[in-house]
Amino acid sequence: MYYKVAILGYNIEELVYESDSKIDNYTKVEVNLINKVCVGIVTGECEKPDFSVKKIKTIFEEYLYNNQIELLNFMSKYYAANISLCADIFTFSNVKNTQIKKINNNINLTLNDLQNSCLKHCENHKFNLIFGDTGSGKTEIYAKLINECINNGKQVLFLMPEISLTPQMCKRMDKYFKDLFIVWHSKITKTKKQKYLNEFLIGDKPLVLGARSALFLPFTNLGLIIVDEEHDSSYKSSSYPCYNAKDLAIYLANISDAKLVLGSATPSLNSFYNDKIAKFRLKGTYYYSKKEIIYDDSLIIPSDCLIGELKKNLELRKQSIVFLPVRGNYRQVLCKDCGKRKLCSNCSVPMSLHNKIYKCHYCGKKEYVKNTCEFCGSSMLESKIIGTAELKNKLECILPNARIAKLDSDEFSSVKKLKEILNLFSEGNIDILIGTQLISKGHDYKNVTFCAILGLDEYLFYPDYKARENTLALAIQVAGRAGRDGKASILINTQYKDFFSSYIENYDDFLLDEQMFRKNYPPNKRLLRLLINSKNDEEAKNLCENIVSNLNCIDADFEIIGYGKCAIEKINNEFRYYILLRSSKKMLLSNIALSYKQLQKVTIDIDPVHFS
Incomplete structure (x- = not known):
């Protein structure tokens, strides 16, 4: 018999191999490819070719389940990628008879009236978007939906955009579903993954908390998919196949007849204007929260205003978060006198500095750098971008008694290291936490009463059609880390106060305005x-x-x-x-x-x- 085999991880079409045994489709096999032994999957039987072929070496007792096969084929077609690349992301199983167990799990959780209305809304619709303010209690609604699902003998997939969010979410879910869930992401060892997979497939742990890769597990009775922080671009893979886990989650929910819940304080324009998704606006906060927004237009980091607010918070024995984007690829030249950037005359977007040449990343126009500002003639031009380490050093000199730590990709070498830093912060052993996007979402610390958001103007003028949406969403998400239970101050360092003050507390209006702004881009195109x-x-x-x-x-x-x-x-x-x-x-x-x-x-x- 002759079979088409997709060689896992290779960007090539299926190859033909011979076997004396009958092999089911989407079974894992071992084959020779030139001088290498490779793993592949059988995608179908075929006629004997008119050339000699190699024999399949080994047939493994591992295969994909029906929903995985359907998802794989859709993924390959939609993202125009070979089956061999797509299948390499999936988790295979050798368990033929998975068990479905009804679990009688009781959770002690009281919802307020608005949360109850949101819960009923989700129960009555297949595809849902919870547009809930930061701190509005989305997690409690998720918990109720999860509990109802697993008590009915169904599996649940809870997706998060970043591995950095798993420790915090595990802590929350442990309160309600202790010993009923597994965690799945790329930093978990192969041995642990096998253990978790077995516990999941025999029905002991029907809830999966994970990042993108959790989407490709062998679900057999999926009842609910939750995509938290659904707006986040981290759901999109930057390597081939360039899939979007959120979009594939919608497809998987559809073919599995599972309920889908997207959740965000700053929903993406694509989801908000998707006619097939039912929206519920969850306004307000679960706990009392009142925030004062401070706008700081200083071009110096750290500014006097920032230092003053940090000192004030230290005296109150409260904690602070300082967010700093690290955007080294697009160095825009700023005039320190008038605050304006060098613009492209063709596109009206800021040009970026590349080795003494200005370049527009839309039309490709180039200009030699001049030593004076084209708007005011000043020679006070600045293109320096400050990083987390430099800011930490400066603050340690200014505030010698403060306990300061940073959380960025340099520190995040493992989940263990991440947990250590977050635990220190949670226990009050860090006064000021400086971080990049790793601290911008999901974290919930009641003692954080001051948050500074620096360098957002770099994001606002990033050459990207979603620049306004991404920047505003980031500002709202970071601001949401403070004042989770009480009063808080939010400092936004910007030269564009009008934009932020118009929308920072009114994302609803932004969504309406942005749709018109994006008429030639998604979701319209x-x-x-x-x-x-x-x-x-x-x-x-x-x-x-x-x-x-x-x-x-x-x-x-x-x-x-x-x-x-x-x-x-x-x-x-x-x-x-x-x-x-x-x-x-x-x-x-x-x-x-x-x-x-x-x-x-x-x-x-x-x-x-x-x-x-």
Whole structure:
């Protein structure tokens, strides 16, 4: 018998192999590929080819379940990626008869009237979006829905955008579902994963808390999927296949006949304007909370205003969070006198500084750097970006008695290290926590009464159609870490007070305004980004231009809105070029992209969220 086999992890089409045994589709096998022994999956039986083929070496007792197979095939088609790459992300199982256990779990949890209304709304709709303010009690509603589901003998998937959120969420869920859940993400060891998988499949632990990879577990009786912080771009994979876990969760809920709940204080425009998703507005906070917003337009970090607020909070024996984005790739030149940035005359977006040259990342226009501001003539130009370590050192000199720590990707080497820092902060052993996006969402500490948000203007003028949405969402999420139970002050360091003051406490209005602002971008249109990588600059450039020429010959309802060198022109000694396409047709771009999935130097990104 002859079978098509997808070699896991290789960006190639299925190859034909021979076997004396009958093999079920989507079973894991071991085969020889040139001089290597590789693992693959059988995707189907085929006719005997007119060339000699190798034999399948080993047939494993591991396979994909029906819902996994359906999800795999949809993923491969929609994201225009070979089955071999997509299947490599899935978790295989050797358990044929999984057990469904009804669990009688009681949780002591009282909801307020608005939460009860939200709970009923979710019970009455299949696809839901909880648009709930930070601290409004979304987690308690999740807990009620989860409990109802597992007591009915169903499985639950709870997705989080970042591994950094798992310790905090585990702590919360442990109160209600002790010994009933497993945690699943990339930093868990292979041995522990096997143990957790067995506990899940025999029905002892029907709740899965995890990051993106948890989506690809072998669910057999899925009743509920919760996507927390649904707006977060971390749900989108930046490596091929460039899938979005939130979008695949919606598809998985549909084929599994499971309920779906998306939750966020700052829902994405795409979800908010999705007609198939029922929305519930959860306003206010579960605990008493009152916040004062302070706007600081100082161009010096740390400013006198920031230092004064930190000192005040230290005297009150309260804790502070200082958020600082680290955006080193787009160094915008700012005039310290008038506060304006160098703009592209074609696109009205800030140009970025690249080795004494200004560059626009939309149209590619370049200009040599001048020593004076084009608006006011001042020579006080600044392009320096301060980092977390430098800010920590400065604050330690200014506030020698304060206990200061930082939490960024340098510190987050393991989940254990993350837990150590968060536990120290939770126990009150850190006065000021400086961090990047790792501290921006999900964390709930009652003693935090001051939060400073620095450097957001860098995000606001990031060359990205979602810049306004991402920046405002980030500001609201970071601000939500303070005043979880009482009064708090939020300092926003910005030159654009009008934008933040208009929307920081009124995200509803922003969603309405932003839809008009984005008429030529998602959710109104769809995008496809082709990324070309090569160690040879000329080869990458020629391939980019050849694909553009090929696309220009296609008679279909799409447009090429940009192509050329990427904003980050070189990574790991590879030159990078891009082509960006736009269309109003849902599957058209996926179908066009299928033509290019065999090109090894091309990465296909359907519905891109990263543009660097």
